[in-house]
Amino acid sequence: MAREAVVIGGGIVGTAAAIGLQRAGFATLLVDPQASPPPASWGNAGHIAVEQIEPLASRATLASLPKRLFTADPSIALPLRGAASWLPFAWRFAQATRPARFERGKTALGALMRDAMPAWRRFVAALGAPQILREQGHFLVWTHQANRAAARSEYAAKDGGTARYREAQSDEIETLTALMGRPPALAMRCLGSGHIADHADLFAACRSTFTGRGGRHRVSRAGLTIEAGRTIDGGQAIVGGRASVILEDGGRLTPDIILVSAGVHSAALMRSLGHRVPLIAERGYHLHSPGDRWPGGLPPVVFEEYALIVTRFRSGVRASSFLEFTSPDARADPAKWRRLRQRITALGLPFELPGEEWMGSRPTLPDYLPAIGRSRKASNVIYAFGHQHLGLTLAPVTAEAVVALIGGEASGEGEAAARDAAARLAAFDIARF
Numbered sequence: 387m388a389r390e391a392v393v394i395g396g397g398i399v400g401t402a403a404a405i406g407l408q409r410a411g412f413a414t415l416l417v418d419p420q421a422s423p424p425p426a427s428w429g430n431a432g433h434i435a436v437e438q439i440e441p442l443a444s445r446a447t448l449a450s451l452p453k454r455l456f457t458a459d460p461s462i463a464l465p466l467r468g469a470a471s472w473l474p475f476a477w478r479f480a481q482a483t484r485p486a487r488f489e490r491g492k493t494a495l496g497a498l499m500r501d502a503m504p505a506w507r508r509f510v511a512a513l514g515a516p517q518i519l520r521e522q523g524h525f526l527v528w529t530h531q532a533n534r535a536a537a538r539s540e541y542a543a544k545d546g547g548t549a550r551y552r553e554a555q556s557d558e559i560e561t562l563t564a565l566m567g568r569p570p571a572l573a574m575r576c577l578g579s580g581h582i583a584d585h586a587d588l589f590a591a592c593r594s595t596f597t598g599r600g601g602r603h604r605v606s607r608a609g610l611t612i613e614a615g616r617t618i619d620g621g622q623a624i625v626g627g628r629a630s631v632i633l634e635d636g637g638r639l640t641p642d643i644i645l646v647s648a649g650v651h652s653a654a655l656m657r658s659l660g661h662r663v664p665l666i667a668e669r670g671y672h673l674h675s676p677g678d679r680w681p682g683g684l685p686p687v688v689f690e691e692y693a694l695i696v697t698r699f700r701s702g703v704r705a706s707s708f709l710e711f712t713s714p715d716a717r718a719d720p721a722k723w724r725r726l727r728q729r730i731t732a733l734g735l736p737f738e739l740p741g742e743e744w745m746g747s748r749p750t751l752p753d754y755l756p757a758i759g760r761s762r763k764a765s766n767v768i769y770a771f772g773h774q775h776l777g778l779t780l781a782p783v784t785a786e787a788v789v790a791l792i793g794g795e796a797s798g799e800g801e802a803a804a805r806d807a808a809a810r811l812a813a814f815d816i817a818r819f
């Protein structure tokens with residue numbers, strides 16, 4: 387009989403992992419309440435950001451905070467009503483910016499990122515939909531002459547991992563000039579990054595691959611419960627026992643593997659097993675419009691001074707911004723969408739306004755590294771969440787890591803392979819908190 391896996395959370399991380407578990411031979415059930423508005427996996431900017439190998443918990447981010455918080459149009463928000471969430475987070479964030487921790491984080495994130503684009507290629511090939519991945523890089527644009535020299539020297543020294551930066555060529559400057567109605571002060575091209583053609587196409591391909599191979603979906607919210615006890619796993623004693631999934635609409639399941647991949651809601655699930663995880667909702671906002679006037683083949687454009695990324699999808703064009711630290715369920719701030727419109731207008735972009743409004747949560751941990759590993763409280767629980775700004779980028783490589791963690795067991799190769807995988811993922815273990 388096939389071993390059974392239940393994946394909690396059908397965002398891009400859970401969906402990619404569910405497909406991976408299924409390929410590894412598990413009879414897989416994907417549980418998600420399909421909340422509205424759709425979560426971050428549907429609302430993101432679509433950028434495969436393999437160039438972002440430095441954790442955002444850095445001294446450079448810390449130094450840039452006053453400028454980003456105290457301006458007329460701040461890109462970061464720490465709302466007073468969310469202080470109970472962001473104050474403890476801010477303390478842990480400051481600790482994580484220590485140079486030694488930052489360097490360790492960069493090594494770990496860089497190693498994951500090195501395989502992010504190859505994992506995306508394997509993922510879309512397995513979906514039979516290679517057209518979903520567009521490897522065209524992206525542009526970075528500055529509009530103020532005063533920022534030109536500093537930006538140039540910053541990007542000349544920047545480590546983009548497998549991606550690289552160069553100044554935009556004359557035909558590219560012409561395209562950007564036509565877009566904005568004036569020449570940029572500086573434009574760079576990043577090569578080696580990518581974007582997805584469309585979220586709806588990506589999730590449709592995932593769904594048809596998953597269900598086509600016998601995967602099952604359940605529209606429900608899941609909780610976790612754990613039986614007391616002591617089990618032995620991989621030669622290590624684990625305090626606790628096996629966890630069960632409790633479905634909101636009734637039913638209790640105790641599968642061989644439970645994957646917790648519920649984005650920002652993963653912390654509550656992990657808490658019911660006894661894990662305390664300092665996850666925060668780092669919320670972002672977007673406007674989506676039909677995009678009739680936006681050039682068809684243009685890769686994503688990042689307007690650096692405006693903290694704005696604009697991406698062309700099959701279904702339209704999307705302008706995304708803002709880092710708002712609060713609880714995931716706090717009301718959206720309508721001023722954010724107003725300010726997005728002001729930025730689009732100030733830049734003179736061919737983006738039809740008002741555009742459709744969306745807000746959603748990046749699941750962020752204070753050191754800006756994801757949490758990927760095996761629970762030490764429940765022997766059948768694996769977790770993969772906390773991918774902050776990089777969940778789309780890292781979903782396929784995370785799915786491969788999840789399969790590797792249990793791969794030894796699944797393939798009958800023994801547990802040595804799984805232990806090797808766990809050692810490679812040590813930097814992402816939630817025990818670090």
Ligand SMILES: Cc1cc2nc3c(=O)[nH]c(=O)nc-3n(C[C@H](O)[C@H](O)[C@H](O)COP(=O)(O)OP(=O)(O)OC[C@H]3O[C@@H](n4cnc5c(N)ncnc54)[C@H](O)[C@@H]3O)c2cc1C
Pocket residue numbers: 394395396397398399400417418419420421425426427428429430431432433434435606607608609647648649650651652668669670671672706707746747748749770771772773774775776777778779780
């Ligand atoms: C504005 C914005 C722009 C972004 N741009 C990019 C980008 O360009 N590139 C990039 O790589 N990343 C980007 N990100 C980040 C990226 O979107 C996230 O890191 C990623 O979507 C996280 O995926 P996830 O599957 O972990 O979580 P989510 O997308 O949040 O999905 C979690 C799922 O779990 C479900 N769930 C929650 N609780 C339960 C429960 N109890 N039981 C069952 N299911 C449950 C939810 O319904 C949801 O479907 C952006 C984010 C934002 C907000």
